[in-house]
Amino acid sequence: MNPPRKINVLMVSNYPSDTGYAWWLMEHFWVTMAELFDQNGGKAYLAYPAITSLSKRIASAPIKTIELTIPWHSKDQASLVKDFIRKNNITAIYFTDQPYFNAQYAVLRSSGVKQIIIHDHTPGDRPPINGIKGMVKAARNAIPLLTADNVLCVSELMRQRNISNVRIPAHKCITVQNGIIPVDCSAINVAPLKKSLNVKPNCTLVITTGRAHPYKRFDFIIKCAEVLTKRAPELDVVFLLVGDGPAMSELHEMVRLRNLEASVRLLGFRSDVRELLCVSDIALHAALGEGFSLSIIEYMSAGLPVLVPDIPSVCQAINHDKTGIIYPKDDPVKVAAHIQALVTNPERILTMGKTAKEQANSIYSLEQCTNNFVSAIENILPSKA
Numbered sequence: 001m002n003p004p005r006k007i008n009v010l011m012v013s014n015y016p017s018d019t020g021y022a023w024w025l026m027e028h029f030w031v032t033m034a035e036l037f038d039q040n041g042g043k044a045y046l047a048y049p050a051i052t053s054l055s056k057r058i059a060s061a062p063i064k065t066i067e068l069t070i071p072w073h074s075k076d077q078a079s080l081v082k083d084f085i086r087k088n089n090i091t092a093i094y095f096t097d098q099p100y101f102n103a104q105y106a107v108l109r110s111s112g113v114k115q116i117i118i119h120d121h122t123p124g125d126r127p128p129i130n131g132i133k134g135m136v137k138a139a140r141n142a143i144p145l146l147t148a149d150n151v152l153c154v155s156e157l158m159r160q161r162n163i164s165n166v167r168i169p170a171h172k173c174i175t176v177q178n179g180i181i182p183v184d185c186s187a188i189n190v191a192p193l194k195k196s197l198n199v200k201p202n203c204t205l206v207i208t209t210g211r212a213h214p215y216k217r218f219d220f221i222i223k224c225a226e227v228l229t230k231r232a233p234e235l236d237v238v239f240l241l242v243g244d245g246p247a248m249s250e251l252h253e254m255v256r257l258r259n260l261e262a263s264v265r266l267l268g269f270r271s272d273v274r275e276l277l278c279v280s281d282i283a284l285h286a287a288l289g290e291g292f293s294l295s296i297i298e299y300m301s302a303g304l305p306v307l308v309p310d311i312p313s314v315c316q317a318i319n320h321d322k323t324g325i326i327y328p329k330d331d332p333v334k335v336a337a338h339i340q341a342l343v344t345n346p347e348r349i350l351t352m353g354k355t356a357k358e359q360a361n362s363i364y365s366l367e368q369c370t371n372n373f374v375s376a377i378e379n380i381l382p383s384k385a
Contacts, residue, residue, distance in 0.1 A: 007381060008043045009033060009092040010085070012070050016050040017058075024057075025178065025294060026096055029119065031061040032370060033094060036377060038062035045088065070095075071104050078107065085111040092381055095148075097122050100168050106145040115381060119152040119176075120162065123215075124289035125313045128164035137167040150380050152373070154178045154292040157316050174376045178292040179369030182361045183301040185278035193272075193279050197265065203236040204343050207280035207304070209273055209295050210287065212245030212266075217286035219247070220332065222254050224284065225264050227336040235343050237263060239284070242276060244269040277302035281349055282342055283324075284335070290314050300324075300360035305352035307338055317364070323356035 011030050034044035046058065047068035054065060070093075072078045084090070085108065092115040093108060105116055129137055141147055151173050153159035159175045162168045194201055206225075210216040218241050225239045241251070241264065248266065255264045270276060277283075283299035283306045290296075290313045299306045300323060308315040309329035318324040325338050342349050 007037070007040075007091050008089050009037055009045070009094060010088075010090045011044060011046045011063075011094045012068075012096065012098075013046060013048045014096055014098075015048075016052065017048045017054050017065070018052040023121075026119075026121075027055060027057050028366070028370070029373060030063065030094075031057060032373060033377065034061050034063045036374065043088070045084075045090070071098070071102065078104075082107065082111045085113060091115065092117065094119065098148075100148050100151060100162070100166055101141055101143075101146055103146055105147065109145055115150075116148045117150050117152065117377075117380060118148045119154075120158065121154055121291040123287070123291050123313060125311060126161055126165040129167060134167055138169075141167050142169070148172070150174060150376075152176045152376060155316060157312060158291055161313075174380075176372045176376055177364065177369055178294060178297070179364045179366040180294055180297050180301060180360070181366045183274050183277055183298055185302060188275055188278040190279045193275060197238075197240070197267075197279075199238050199265075200236055203238050204282065205238055205240055205280040206282045206284050206339060207240045207242065207276060207299070208284050208286070209242040209277075209298070210285075212241070212243050212247045212251060212268075214247055215288050216243075216245075217288060218243075218251050218266075219254060220286045220330075221284055222251065222258070222260065222264055224286075224332040224335040224339070225260055226258050227332045228339055229260065229263050231333075231336050232340045232343075235340065237339065237343060239264045240267060240276060240280065241265065242267045242270050242273055274298070274302070277304065280304060282307065282339060284339075285309075285314065286329075287311075287314055288329075290316075292316065297360050297364045300356035300364075303353040303357040305342065305349055305356060307335060317360075319355075319359075321352075323352060323359055 037044045045064045045066055047066050047070055049069045051067050068081055069077045070081055072081055093113050094117045096119050098118055151162055151168055153173055153175050155177055156175050159173045162173050163170050208221050212218055251266055283304040285296055285308045296306055296317055306318055306324035308318050308326055310326050311329055315326045320326045327334050
């Protein structure tokens with residue numbers, strides 16, 4: 001990257017610095033961005049709405065952290081942002097999941113910002129907007145002062161969503177495919193970890209990871225477990241739901257009322273998620289929408305066949321019957337049938353898991369993701385000194 005030395009960047013967090021579910025990949029992008037600017041004499045600032053403690057990754061990076069609320073909600077907050085931009089020669093702003101069109105962008109530009117970048121991780125599937133409504137939206141989105149200069153999209157599907165639904169000009173949308181660090185199961189001692197979960201050594205583990213939020217549909221997975229236990233009571237299958245969140249109390253009650261304590265384990269927050277993937281056999285994902293799910297790629301990288309709903313944004317990484325199974329999104333009976341078929345055919349689990357691992361580690365690596373991100377930033381910023 002060879003941007004002019006005078007370019008300084010302001011990166012903006014959507015959550016306080018000590019938020020428990022803070023996304024490691026977002027921190028990776030912030031650190032990568034900061035290192036690029038540091039190498040070329042520029043400065044990188046990271047704005048949190050509130051700062052208490054910082055992660056080790058952020059604390060050790062060439063990043064100056066500050067408290068600022070962007071977008072702002074009052075005149076005082078707006079004044080603080082404008083003063084900061086002017087005093088620190090901020091010429092580029094890097095947002096996460098902010099709208100493409102925002103009247104506040106004109107204020108940022110009047111304060112000295114020349115480049116506004118949005119990294120879009122927002123989940124969900126949205127239909128194309130055509131006709132008069134589409135024309136109006138496209139015309140509005142062509143106003144330079146009120147719109148972002150570039151939008152980084154986490155997959156090609158999400159790029160097409162931004163073009164056809166949000167009506168962002170195609171030349172402004174850049175795909176930076178999400179990626180992960182490969183899951184290494186070679187050093188995992190399976191037996192003691194299974195013992196700690198209080199499951200039998202030869203049982204089949206079906207795992208789900210994520211935030212226990214209604215959007216992630218842990219309740220649907222519990223329904224699938226209930227159907228399977230009634231459909232094939234002879235099978236020893238245990239469902240592991242890993243993650244904490246606002247739905248936990250309702251989920252515990254749901255398990256209790258259905259007498260599923262033996263087949264469903266609500267593990268809450270775990271720091272050993274990757275180890276749990278390595279002792280599991282099948283992954284089940286039920287979210288109503290994704291941007292591009294890192295959890296699904298981690299399942300694949302751990303060598304697990306992945307069951308996903310037939311929702312485009314959720315199933316985009318899965319090849320049906322090769323790396324996993326795409327099921328009707330509201331049909332727990334079909335899910336139970338698919339799991340039963342897999343459990344009774346261990347060779348199919350191994351074959352699909354092997355293919356999933358190969359695809360995840362070759363197509364969706366963090367290294368490739370980082371290279372794409374760096375290339376995008378290099379192409380975006382130099383001409384905007």
